[in-house]
Amino acid sequence: MAAAVAVLALLSACGKKEPAPEPERAVRTLVVAGDSAGLTxxxxxxxxxxxESRLSFRVGGKLLERRAGLGDVVKPGQLLARLDGQDLLLAQEAAKAAMNAARVNRDQSGADYKRFIDLHQQGFISSAELERRDAAFKAAQAQLDQAKAQASAQGNQSDYAQLKADAAGVITAVYAEPGMVVGAGTQVLQLAHDGxxxxxxxxxxxxxxxxxxxxxxxxxxxxxxxxxxxxxxxxxxxxxxxxxxxxxxxxxxxxxxxxxxxxxxxxxxxxxxxxxQDKVIKLPLSAVLEQQGKTSVWVLDGASMTLKLQAIQVGGAEGNEVVVAGGLTPGQEVVTAGVHVLTPGQKVKRYVPPAASAAASR
Missing domain, CATH: 2.40.30.170 (Efflux pump adaptor protein, beta barrel domain)
Known part of the structure; x- marks a missing residue:
């Protein structure tokens, strides 16, 4: 029985094999040195x-048509869009009617005032009554001036229903389409001026x-x-x-x-x-990697031929090279290729090109 156990133990010992050592990976390296660089x-x-002008109507209403589209070249005074101005036209007619009524009232007050001047000169009315007629005529004149201003303003409102280009340029944006109801000041088009x-x-x-x-x-x-x-x-x-x-x-x-x-x-x-800048360190882009939110490089320890991950600060770029602002000192040896497949403490060897190794063996 003891002999059988010894045989089994011997067989199990023979079945266990040590794992093969990980092969040394050949890496390209670069010994960093101070250099001059112009950052870009x-x-x-x-x-x-x-x-650039964002064009809009000065009155609100329903957009009937838009005559300018994206990329169109426009000239000063060109009609770009038009609102439904029916209500504005009706308001304009009402303002004109009010102006005509105020004019008739002013004319009647003026005629009355002239008759009262004759009556006052004949002594039939007092000076106070004449002054009241003068005040009534001046009030009628003021009402006519007010009605004229309102009619003019309402006429402008009707003109505001048409959106026209105030300068030559190109339409670079469209914000409204026909059928939309837009308020006063709502952006309709954007015009990039020539110049x-x-x-x-x-x-x-x-x-x-x-x-x-x-x-x-x-x-x-x-x-x-x-x-x-x-x-x-x-x-x-x-x-x-x-x-x-x-x-x-x-x-x-x-x-x-x-x-x-x-x-x-x-x-x-x-x-x-x-x-x-003088005495800056430059590395090829292939030497830099991002890990855990930090920019790092693999530094080779020449004595043990192992790798260590070292964080650096990037100051900019110059062509295909990275300018290192901090984290490295001249003389350190940095891996410049295959950085994403390496691990900390990994045993490596320096890569020797085939031509150089053949020349060394001769």
């Missing part, structure tokens, strides 16, 4: 007209100071139209919003587009070149 910030932008154009983009609040300082240098602010073969062109900073947007916490910035040949609404990229 890029922002998505849009070409807009410097002056100067602006490049509009948003900048984070922590970069506003650097934007103002760098934009003062000629050529620091450039724009390149998306889908265009034209090189980037210099633009000049014109306006920075006084307050940040409450939702995005960014500041709206407008730059003079100058003579850039672009359509309204066309997208572009604005680049801001900051002054060059």
């Amino acid at each position: 910030h890029e922002y998505a932008a849009e070409l807009r007209a410097r002056t 100067p154009r602006d490049v509009v983009f948003s900048v984070p609040e922590h970069l506003i100071a650097s934007l103002r300082g760098a934009a003062a240098r000629p050529g620091a602010l450039k724009v390149k139209l998306w889908g265009s073969d034209q090189p980037a062109q210099a633009i000049q900073l014109r306006e920075v919003a006084a307050a940040a947007d409450p939702t995005t916490r960014t500041f709206l910035v407008k730059a003079d587009a100058g003579k850039i040949d672009a359509r309204l609404g066309q997208t572009a990229t604005v680049s801001l070149e900051l002054p060059k």
